[in-house]
Amino acid sequence: MRAAVLHAIGDDKFDIRDDVTVLGPGPGEIRLRVRAAGVCHSDQSAKDGGLPQPVPAVLGHEAAGDVIEVGEGVDDLAPGDRVIVNWLPSCGTCSECLRGEPFLCMTHVMMGYAMPRFMAGDLPVFGMAGCGAFAEEMVVPRIGAVQIEPDVPYEVAALVGCGVMTGVGAVVNTAQVRPGDSVVVIGCGGVGIAAIQGARLSGASVIAAVDTVPAKLDVARRFGATHAVTPDQLSDLSTEITGGEGFDYAFDVVAVPQTLRTAWIAARRGGTVVVVGAGRAEHHVEFSPFELLFEGKRIIPSLYGSAYPPRDFPKLIALWRAGRLDLEGMVSHRLRLEEVDDAIAALGRGDVIRQVIVHDDGV
Missing domain, CATH: 3.40.50.720 (NAD(P)-binding Rossmann-like Domain)
Structure with a gap:
């Protein structure tokens, strides 16, 4: 599959490769086909060293797509289900989760710093925050995906996932x-x-x-x-x-x-x-x-946003359906994966609200 690989912090350009494979899914994980990925300032910060990020890495964390495989123990999602990626999934058992603060849980994010999510040829590659949405496929924990109705456009769903x-x-x-x-x-x-x-x-x-x-x-x-x-x-x-x-x-x-x-x-x-x-x-x-x-x-x-995504993502989608939350209007540019360098460079420009990398059939 294709993915944009960042080899070193501060590199001018991503390496668009077609020999990348995703690792997994293991028990309690799902593999999904990325249909749309938003480009966030946090991606730029990870690229230039403002946020910690092991390299080489596939960046991107704001995404939506379709489940294509589930790991052992996942029985509430199936291939074909449409999901939004939750880049900050909660474990449910740490002290922050038990205090009712799942948005402070670092369990899965820290695993993302320690465990590669991809292979580029023979090279292990990390995923940003354990994700890696600048790729055609990715693997996340089950709690790292929230199922949505199949009529929600991928680009609308992707924006809900972070920004x-x-x-x-x-x-x-x-x-x-x-x-x-x-x-x-x-x-x-x-x-x-x-x-x-x-x-x-x-x-x-x-x-x-x-x-x-x-x-x-x-x-x-x-x-x-x-x-x-x-x-x-x-x-x-x-x-x-x-x-x-x-x-x-x-x-x-x-x-x-x-x-x-x-x-x-x-x-x-x-x-x-x-x-x-x-x-x-x-x-x-x-x-x-x-x-x-x-x-x-x-x-x-x-x-x-002090979020609990399984609760909050559906609420945001409901507000969008009711016409009270304009998500389509926030998508100012649609790009292909090979244009990711241009997308990062455009952040902060006056005509940019949110840029979305749309993969094949990402509608």
């Missing part, structure tokens, strides 16, 4: 925004647009979008932002619509020191800063004990 779950979940699950709350979203890529839609679904009265790329501000308005500004305009906007008090919730989808400080300033006293982006391990942000105490603000993380 939409992360953005909508940050608002609905993590922050639990209520009707009438004011929200600012910093970063209007795919996850930011999903967060804006989540704020609209939650009934936020004010949804301010912030991005350095003017073209993205027009997109943000289309998906529900009531206001859209560049970072240098945010202070004036806050004065205009909140009297300078600040927003109830500030979502930082970019997560670099500058944007996190911007989110902190944008949140009102007693408000909440929600860290949605992954950032980089070497970045640091300073806060004084004085401002932490007297501002009374909370800084909370939202890993994968």
Whole structure:
């Protein structure tokens, strides 16, 4: 089969190979044919070393496809079933899972760092987060796939698997925004647009979008932002619509020191800063004990939208069916596997919301 192999961190290009084989499925695993794979900023971060990733590797973690084989012990899925990949599956037995925090479970992800998922000729190859969606096939744990109805388009389903779950979940699950709350979203890529839609679904009265790329501000308005500004305009906007008090919730989808400080300033006293982006391990942000105490603000993380995918993926699909969550409109570009380098290079461009690599018959 074909796959895009990254041989070393920082490589300029992927190696598109046709001699790659997938390993498994073993007990409790499934093998699926990848029909559509979204291109996420996390893929770029893994490629350039911002996120830890053993190499050589097949990147990609936002995907949907069809089951083609099940391993021993899997009796609730069968070949032909359509599924969304859950890149952060929970084991159900670790302390995080038992505390009701399955989105903090690292069991299967850590296995992905230690266990190759592919062979490229005689070369063992890892899969990003134990996945590897930039390939025609992949193997994941059973809990790493959520079955959906066969009429859900693959590209719509793929977006649910990461970007939409992360953005909508940050608002609905993590922050639990209520009707009438004011929200600012910093970063209007795919996850930011999903967060804006989540704020609209939650009934936020004010949804301010912030991005350095003017073209993205027009997109943000289309998906529900009531206001859209560049970072240098945010202070004036806050004065205009909140009297300078600040927003109830500030979502930082970019997560670099500058944007996190911007989110902190944008949140009102007693408000909440929600860290949605992954950032980089070497970045640091300073806060004084004085401002932490007297501002009374909370800084909370939202890993994968605080999701439990077997519960949350069907809810997102139901919202899409009801016309309340625009997923088709988020697909700005459709590409082939051999165009993956172009897709990574285009991240952050003004006309890009979400790019989807569509494999043969991926409709």
